[in-house]
Amino acid sequence: MDEHKKYPNKLGIIGWLGGGRWGIERYLYTLHRITGLGILLYFCLHIFVTSSRLFGMNAWEKWMGFFKSPIFKMGEFLVFVGFAFHALNGIRLILIEFGFAVGKAEEPVYPYKSSLNTQRPLMVIVMVVAAVLIVAGGYQFLGFVH
Amino acid sequence: MKETRYWTWHMLAGIVILFLLGIHMITMHLDAILGWFNPAGGEAVDWGNVVARAKMAIYAVIYIALLAAALYHGFYGFRTILFELGLKHGAQSIINILFVVMGICLFVLGSWVAIKFHVIAQIA
Amino acid sequence: MAKKTQKETDIIFYIHRFNPDVDSKPYTQKYTIRVEPGMTVLDGLHLIKETQDATLSYRFSCRMGVCGSCGMLLNGRPSLACNTQILDITMKNLTVAPLPNFNIVKDLVPELTPLFEKHISIHPYVIQNKTDEMLDPTGEFYQSPEELTKYLQFSYCIKCGLCMAACPTLATDSEYLGPQPMLQSYRYSIDTRDDGFDKRKKVVGNTHGVFRCHYAGECSNVCPKGVDPARAIQLMKRELVLDYLKIKKHRSTSFIMGKPEGVKRRPEIPKAPPFTVEQK
Numbered sequence: 001m002d003e004h005k006k007y008p009n010k011l012g013i014i015g016w017l018g019g020g021r022w023g024i025e026r027y028l029y030t031l032h033r034i035t036g037l038g039i040l041l042y043f044c045l046h047i048f049v050t051s052s053r054l055f056g057m058n059a060w061e062k063w064m065g066f067f068k069s070p071i072f073k074m075g076e077f078l079v080f081v082g083f084a085f086h087a088l089n090g091i092r093l094i095l096i097e098f099g100f101a102v103g104k105a106e107e108p109v110y111p112y113k114s115s116l117n118t119q120r121p122l123m124v125i126v127m128v129v130a131a132v133l134i135v136a137g138g139y140q141f142l143g144f145v146h
Numbered sequence: 147m148k149e150t151r152y153w154t155w156h157m158l159a160g161i162v163i164l165f166l167l168g169i170h171m172i173t174m175h176l177d178a179i180l181g182w183f184n185p186a187g188g189e190a191v192d193w194g195n196v197v198a199r200a201k202m203a204i205y206a207v208i209y210i211a212l213l214a215a216a217l218y219h220g221f222y223g224f225r226t227i228l229f230e231l232g233l234k235h236g237a238q239s240i241i242n243i244l245f246v247v248m249g250i251c252l253f254v255l256g257s258w259v260a261i262k263f264h265v266i267a268q269i270a
Numbered sequence: 271m272a273k274k275t276q277k278e279t280d281i282i283f284y285i286h287r288f289n290p291d292v293d294s295k296p297y298t299q300k301y302t303i304r305v306e307p308g309m310t311v312l313d314g315l316h317l318i319k320e321t322q323d324a325t326l327s328y329r330f331s332c333r334m335g336v337c338g339s340c341g342m343l344l345n346g347r348p349s350l351a352c353n354t355q356i357l358d359i360t361m362k363n364l365t366v367a368p369l370p371n372f373n374i375v376k377d378l379v380p381e382l383t384p385l386f387e388k389h390i391s392i393h394p395y396v397i398q399n400k401t402d403e404m405l406d407p408t409g410e411f412y413q414s415p416e417e418l419t420k421y422l423q424f425s426y427c428i429k430c431g432l433c434m435a436a437c438p439t440l441a442t443d444s445e446y447l448g449p450q451p452m453l454q455s456y457r458y459s460i461d462t463r464d465d466g467f468d469k470r471k472k473v474v475g476n477t478h479g480v481f482r483c484h485y486a487g488e489c490s491n492v493c494p495k496g497v498d499p500a501r502a503i504q505l506m507k508r509e510l511v512l513d514y515l516k517i518k519k520h521r522s523t524s525f526i527m528g529k530p531e532g533v534k535r536r537p538e539i540p541k542a543p544p545f546t547v548e549q550k
């Protein structure tokens with residue numbers, strides 16, 4: 001065969017984001033990634049900050065006082081939102097990826113229904129629970145700000 | 147085939163985190179409702195409460211288990227994302243080694259603090 | 271269904287063009303054609319090629335959604351050009367681009383070779399432990415309808431590559447197997463005639479295998495045959511995990527049905543013609 005020049009047409013990271021005519025599960029996938037990375041970053045810092053308790057009460061109180069400023073409260077709330085989403089969506093993903101929530105193979109009859117339809121009720125439930133958690137958490141956090 | 151093992155534990159660690167981090171979050175943020183986690187009263191992060199909790203050995207155990215599960219889950223997830231960037235195989239092995247080293251370091255640091263502080267709190 | 275009230279309309283086609291001998295980058299060219307209700311995108315491309323620009327290249331064969339040659343990106347969604355009616359997806363503009371995540375050979379023609387190479391790598395055929403039975407079969411395999419439904423859905427795949435174009439992981443990771451090959455690995459592993467799971471798990475249970483799927487679900491949305499690759503991939507993960515945890519249920523391979531005994535050949539059935547090649 002003749003070797004012809006070809007144009008590489010990979011979408012790259014933009015392809016992760018989806019957009020346009022994609023389904024909702026794709027955005028959940030993107031969000032799951034972003035929140036995961038955010039939580040990992042927070043978690044590593046958290047290990048270091050909470051280590052300060054070894055240096056006694058003063059060091060600890062200094063750090064905790066530092067985090068009481070509204071801007072850190074806001075940041076903490078963001079982490080909480082990320083965690084609530086990641087946890088609930090994670091439950092859905094575990095159920096799906098261990099093959100519990102995708103249903104059995106069936107004869108495809110037009111208009112096609114896929115495993116996405118099978119898991120959609122689960123998706124709605126976990127997202128509603130996540131929303132409730134986030135609202136409840138927001139209430140708690142707001143209580144701390146003033 | 148190794149990947150099956152890594153990934154299975156990634157998922158199982160996720161389940162463990164779900165429970166342990168749930169306990170952690172309740173302790174830290176629902177203290178207004180559930181006072182018994184914070185015997186000294188006031189906020190969950192007040193020094194008195196921190197010491198009071200550290201006296202209970204169960205908390206050290208929970209923290210260390212949570213630390214291990216979360217580090218594994220987090221770093222495996224991060225590795226997944228990086229690997230999907232289409233890196234060269236050399237870069238992939240560097241990431242593997244780097245993440246294992248980082249994970250172990252953080253685990254040693256975290257569990258050392260948890261145990262040491264448990265001992266300190268017991269004396270105090 | 272609601273009655274369609276579509277009428278003849280002028281549609282502007284924005285077609286991605288790329289000629290490897292001249293261009294260094296794809297560019298977009300504009301064509302306007304009069305579209306009747308019921309015209310597919312492939313019909314539109316034919317019309318453009320006939321009446322406006324004979325240099326336009328695209329790939330097609332069956333023009334009825336069976337061969338899987340005409341996969342394209344229509345208004346940002348991977349679809350079969352012959353399976354999509356123009357007025358169903360647009361009333362004004364239509365962007366036609368080659369499938370992403372594949373190299374472009376020319377204009378709208380993607381290079382599907384990676385798809386087929388990956389497909390081959392998962393051993394897409396029935397593997398039997400009894401080698402002599404495979405080489406020299408003595409009868410038919412027994413398979414119940416329930417065992418058939420377990421994989422039938424996944425065997426409708428026409429290898430069009432739409433799922434590969436929709437996959438976010440493939441957008442960056444060219445080593446990733448992709449929905450279609452992994453779906454096939456499940457289709458064959460679950461087949462009761464097959465003993466090849468141990469062979470396939472080495473390929474799909476790998477760093478760039480089945481676990482890089484995170485259920486973005488797009489492959490199942492775009493599949494023109496309702497094959498549902500996402501489902502097959504999750505079920506394959508389940509098999510792999512059960513196998514790793516050593517709690518996978520043992521599935522016995524289909525037994526072979528011998529020739530019927532004690533029956534007479536009906537007289538009206540003619541004898542088979544004599545062999546035309548020498549028998550060993």
Ligand code: SF4
Nearest residue numbers: 427428430431433493
């Ligand atoms: S699974 Fe569907 S979209 Fe993917 S190649 Fe097969 S027929 Fe095409």
Ligand code: FES
Nearest residue numbers: 331332333338340
């Ligand atoms: S031309 Fe055969 S599927 Fe479209």
